[in-house]
Amino acid sequence: MRLHLEEEIRRIKENLLMMASLTDRSLSQAIRALVGRDDQLAAQVEADDTQLDSLQVAIDEGVVMFIAKQRPVATDLRLVMVALKIAGDLERVGDQAVSIARAAIQLNREVPLEMPADMSRLATISVEMVREAIACFVEGTPERVPALVQRDKEADAINRKLFSELIARMEADPSIIRRAVHLLLVVRRLERVADHAKSIAEEVYYLGKAVDIRHAHPKPTLPRGDVSAETPPAG
Amino acid sequence: MEKDATGVQGPGGGDAGGDPIISVRGLDFFYGPLQVLSDISLEIPRNLVTALIGPSGCGKSTLLRCFNRMNDFNGDARLARGSIRVGGVDINGPDVDPIELRRRVGMVFQKSNPFPKSIYENVAYGLRIGGVRRKSALDEAVERSLRNAALWDEVKDRLGDSALALSGGQQQRMCIARAIAVEPDIILMDEPCSGLDPQATMRIEELIQELKEQFTIVIVTHNMQQASRCSDLTAFLHLGRLVEFAETMRIFTNPSEKRTEDYITGRFG
Numbered sequence A: 001m002r003l004h005l006e007e008e009i010r011r012i013k014e015n016l017l018m019m020a021s022l023t024d025r026s027l028s029q030a031i032r033a034l035v036g037r038d039d040q041l042a043a044q045v046e047a048d049d050t051q052l053d054s055l056q057v058a059i060d061e062g063v064v065m066f067i068a069k070q071r072p073v074a075t076d077l078r079l080v081m082v083a084l085k086i087a088g089d090l091e092r093v094g095d096q097a098v099s100i101a102r103a104a105i106q107l108n109r110e111v112p113l114e115m116p117a118d119m120s121r122l123a124t125i126s127v128e129m130v131r132e133a134i135a136c137f138v139e140g141t142p143e144r145v146p147a148l149v150q151r152d153k154e155a156d157a158i159n160r161k162l163f164s165e166l167i168a169r170m171e172a173d174p175s176i177i178r179r180a181v182h183l184l185l186v187v188r189r190l191e192r193v194a195d196h197a198k199s200i201a202e203e204v205y206y207l208g209k210a211v212d213i214r215h216a217h218p219k220p221t222l223p224r225g226d227v228s229a230e231t232p233p234a235g
Numbered sequence B: 001m002e003k004d005a006t007g008v009q010g011p012g013g014g015d016a017g018g019d020p021i022i023s024v025r026g027l028d029f030f031y032g033p034l035q036v037l038s039d040i041s042l043e044i045p046r047n048l049v050t051a052l053i054g055p056s057g058c059g060k061s062t063l064l065r066c067f068n069r070m071n072d073f074n075g076d077a078r079l080a081r082g083s084i085r086v087g088g089v090d091i092n093g094p095d096v097d098p099i100e101l102r103r104r105v106g107m108v109f110q111k112s113n114p115f116p117k118s119i120y121e122n123v124a125y126g127l128r129i130g131g132v133r134r135k136s137a138l139d140e141a142v143e144r145s146l147r148n149a150a151l152w153d154e155v156k157d158r159l160g161d162s163a164l165a166l167s168g169g170q171q172q173r174m175c176i177a178r179a180i181a182v183e184p185d186i187i188l189m190d191e192p193c194s195g196l197d198p199q200a201t202m203r204i205e206e207l208i209q210e211l212k213e214q215f216t217i218v219i220v221t222h223n224m225q226q227a228s229r230c231s232d233l234t235a236f237l238h239l240g241r242l243v244e245f246a247e248t249m250r251i252f253t254n255p256s257e258k259r260t261e262d263y264i265t266g267r268f269g
Helices: A002-036 A039-070 A074-107 A117-139 A142-172 A174-209 B060-066 B098-104 B119-129 B135-148 B168-181 B198-211 B224-230 B248-253 B258-264
Strands: B020-031 B034-045 B049-053 B077-086 B105-108 B186-190 B216-220 B233-238 B241-247
Touching: A002 A039, A002 A074, A002 A117, A039 A074, A074 A174, A074 B248, A074 B258, A117 A142, A117 A174, A142 A174, B020 B060, B020 B216, B034 B060, B034 B077, B034 B216, B034 B233, B034 B241, B049 B060, B049 B224, B060 B186, B060 B216, B060 B233, B098 B105, B105 B168, B119 B135, B119 B168, B135 B168, B168 B186, B168 B198, B198 B216, B198 B224, B224 B248, B233 B248, B233 B258, B241 B248, B241 B258, B248 B258
Parallel strands: B049 B216, B049 B233, B105 B186, B186 B216
Antiparallel strands: B020 B034, B020 B077, B233 B241
C-alpha cells in the first residue's frame, strides 16, 4: 500500500517539476522574443502553453485520485494540497508568458520603442524568483522563503517606477502611446509573475513548516547571521 | 511531547486541555515479566473524545483497560509504578470498589456482547444490579438510554425480543445503551466499529459525537480515519510509551514527533 502511495506522490512531483521546467522556458522565451523582436519564438510560447494546461489537469486529477485512494494526512496531505496550488500558480505564470509573447508580436509590427532600463531588471527578478521558489520546493528549504518574499517588494517598487516613467514618456510624446501601453502591460505581467513566485514560495513554507504565512503581517523575517536557521513566523 | 513540570503530558498545542477527568502519572504496567506500559503520564479532559492510536501491541488497549481496572481479571497483570486518578480519586487505592468504578467508567468492547436476554433486559441489566427495582424508573432509563444510543426508533416496538436478533451495528449500539444506562462519567470504547460495515460504523461515529455532550469518551482504534473524524484529542503510543498527545487536528496535519508522522502516514506499523 505504501509503495503505491510513494509511487503516486512521485508521479505528482514529477508532473509538477515538468510543469515548472516548461514554465521557466516559456517565460524566458517570451522575454527573449520581446527583447529580440522574434515573432517565431513568441508564437512558440503560445503553442507550448497547451502542454502546461495538460500538465495542470494531470496534476489535479492525480491529486484527486490520491486523496480518494490514500486519504493522506500530515506531510502527505500538505504536499498534495500544495501541489494543487503550485500547479495553479505555474499555469498562471505560463499565461503571463503567453501575454508577453502576444505583446511582443504586437510591438514587432511597430517602430521599435526604447525599453526603460529597469524593465530588464524586473524581468530578471521575476524569472529568478520563479526559479528560486521551485528550487525551495525541490530542495525542501522553506528557510529560504522569507528572502524570496522580500524580493517581491523589490519587484513591486520597480513596477511602480516603470509605470510612472512610461506615463511620463507618453505625456511627453503622445505618438508612442500605443507602444508604451503594450510595454506597460508587459511590466504588469512581469510583476504578476513575481506575485505567483511569491505565492509558490509561501506554499513551500507551509509544506515545510505547516505554517500559513500568506496573510501574516509582518512576514517571517530573515534570520540574522545564520541563513540556514529556522525562522518562526511573526504576527 | 508537551509535559508540565511534573512530567504529565496534557494535550499540547491548544486550549482543549480543560479540567482532566483522568490523570495518569508515571505508569509502569506489566503482564507477568513483560512490561507493556512504560512511564505513561497524561491527562484526559472531560467531555471530549480522546483516541488512543498506535501499532498492534503498543499498549493502547492495556492503557484503556487500566482506566476501569479491567486488567484485574488478568492474574498476570500488575501495576508496578505510578497512579491513575479518575475524578481525583486514585482508582487503585485500597478503598476503591472496582464494581462501583466500572459503573462510573463504562466500557464498550470490540465485539458486541449482548446477553442472551431481551433488548429491555440487556439495557436494564446494570440498573438492576445497582438495585433499581421500580418498573417506571427502569422503563424511563431504558428508553432514555436507547434514545441516547440512537436505537430507540428501531427497537421501541420489540423491546421484549432477544437482543441476539439485532444486527451487528444495532447490537453494538445496544451495548452502548447498556453502558450509558447506569449514567457513567466516562465511556471506554475498544475498537467499537472493527466488525461493522461502513454504514453501521458511521452511525456509531455520529453517536460518539452526540454522547460527548454528556460523557467523556476514550476510544481505541486502529482506523486512522476514524480517529481523525471522531476524536478531539489523540494520543499515539509506541512500544508501550506515549510518544505524542495533542489535538487530533494537529496530530493529523502537523505532528511534532517523527514517529507519529511515520505511523499515521503508513510508513511503519
